[in-house]
Amino acid sequence: MTDHRLRYFDDYQPGTTYDCGSVRVSQDEMISFAKQFDPQPFHVDPAAAALGPFGGLIASGWHTGGLVMRQIVAHFLPAEASLGSPGLDEIRWPEPVRPGDTLRVRATVAEARRSQSKPDRGLVKTVIEAVNQDDTTVMRATAINFLRVRPESDA
């Protein structure tokens, strides 16, 4: 795990990009996730998928999102400061994720704004991208997170 020294809201600098490591996704995992949450033929049935719109099995976008989130939690969202997320402004899956793909995740701080109503926290907007082994972007999203500001005692 890369330690980017992100501890509190104060550490997030707009314009900075953080490498969040990479994750490989197997066909078995893709099918197992999709059977539970997104059982469309091109996510769960290799034979049907081969004849379908993507010419083969592809990951559910929700699975890709979960895999990306795991990297974000490990490298970008410190447990002691994270106060949850009200949502994402946009998610795009411009190209499919296929069995065996390795996704590299990076997070770029787009905006960091101290809360007026709750001065113990700030809001951080982050552009999250996942690119595969061929440098093709397979997911892009703008996430919103609330983060605790650095306690006075820790200044």
Next chain:
Amino acid sequence: MTDHRLRYFDDYQPGTTYDCGSVRVSQDEMISFAKQFDPQPFHVDPAAAALGPFGGLIASGWHTGGLVMRQIVAHFLPAEASLGSPGLDEIRWPEPVRPGDTLRVRATVAEARRSQSKPDRGLVKTVIEAVNQDDTTVMRATAINFLRVRPESDA
């Protein structure tokens, strides 16, 4: 499963809301999902969560999204016509999902537009909402889907 007689792009009428059934989420499922994809303390550790920002364990938003997607696939996205999704325009989780909550899912067609470049399909934008047993909205998203138009032979 409710059959809304949605078969092809042509059947999606802007302004119409479709009931997509309901799903109950247990604490064990919440923890198991979050351990894999979103291991923040308030998603995986009941004791830490009790002292955390939400006063108890809450579901990962990605888990809520997956559970909602399952209902959408079962009630709103016919396997024979679905051609995948380029993404979502917005996701919001206005209130937390807690262990034992039952979420009712509904989908309202916001826009349906035939593709100019690929006349075999159309684009449908849908506002998806999940409300809990207290009628509190816990998720809202605008999804984009490509759907095949009705074949001539089936007209």
